[in-house]
Amino acid sequence: MFDVFWRYEQEGCWRPEESTLVSVLSACTHLGALDLGRCTHGSLLTNINGLNVIVETSLIDMYVKCGSLDKGLCLFHKMIKKNQLSYSVIISGLAMHGHGREALKVFSEMLKEGLAPDDVTYVGVLSACSHAGLINEGLRFFNRMQYEHGIAPTVQHYGCLVDLMGRAGKLDEAIKIINSMRIRPNEVIWRSLLSACRVHQNMKIGEIATINLCRLNSNNPGDYLLLSNMYARARKWDDVARIRITMVSRGLNQTLDLAWLRYTERSTNTSQVLIDVDDKEKRERLKYHSQKLAIAFALLHTSQGSPIRIARNLRMCSDCHTYAKFISVIFEREITVRDRYRFHHFKDGTCSCRDYW
DSSP: OHHHHHHHHHHTOOOOOHHHHHHHHHHHHHHTOHHHHHHHHHHHHHHOSSOOHHHHHHHHHHHHHTTOHHHHHHHHHHOSSOOHHHHHHHHHHHHHTTOHHHHHHHHHHHHHTTOOOOHHHHHHHHHHHHHHTOHHHHHHHHHHHHHTSOOOOOHHHHHHHHHHHHHTTOHHHHHHHHHHOSSOOOHHHHHHHHHHHHHHTOHHHHHHHHHHHHHTTOOOHHHHHHHHHHHHHTTOHHHHHHHHHHHHHTTOOOOOOOOOOOOOOSOOOGGGOOSSOOHHHHHHHHTTOHHHHHHHHHHHHSOTTOOEEEEOSSOOOHHHHHHHHHHHHHTTOOEEEEOSSOEEEEETTEETTTTOO
16 A cells, blocks of 8 residues: 555655545554654645644544654644544554653643544543552543433443453452453453453452453453463462463464564563573563564664664563663663553653553
């Protein structure tokens, strides 16, 4: 798609229409292709006289989801006219980048403008509370959504609420919410609970979540790996073997990242290596996490002081998180990492998530 688009534009064979450019922007957003998105933005400014609210919102969505939150915010604040979708996009974007309280401020501005939030807006609001650990605010907005704005909770809203409680370690409250749901919980909700159980090492509730995932015929290898990792941390190697055998019998393979990295010697969090080997072997295995390779490659092939942007297909482990904080100080670089769930911005040894992810 991109090859055809740029070839025709460079040859001057056609003048792209607004709808075509919006489609290209959507593709850039999906792929996280910031540079291509910037080029498309330039083409919009060249070929379109006056961008409408739909195009401007698409641009904001692209910049935010490609890691350039500042540019997205700049475009948002420059908009002459904003609609419900514009606010929803920037609220969700701020949530993804770890700016929960800022997202709630934008939501307040939306209400002051007289724009009524919809179910999508509230997904962003509850997600912002979840990423920032704002428990009381999340519960208040969940009730406000129903009783003030008359929006019936969907499975996405319940999922955000369960995620909020799970991240905060309130697993009993999380399972109470699931049991009180008016609709049947789906795989995402049980998986969110299972992930929280892994973080907080609650095997009892973790096993409940796994049983329910099995009842839903989940064939996601990650579900089994989460429970396996919990058993491994508790050194229950027989249970680890049982889970792995089950995965093999069902033909489930672990999702692997095929990138490798030369290791920089420092203190490591060996708890991330969940196999029965000694600490020396664990430290050796931590050398090859793909995010470290990506950072090392960027340091070798980009100019001093330029920002580093990385996308990965799995949730970031705590060792890679600590590593990125050290690198941001040592090499004086800003590092942006988009993992499976959110953005992390590393600068001067700190992360935008404030170590809560």
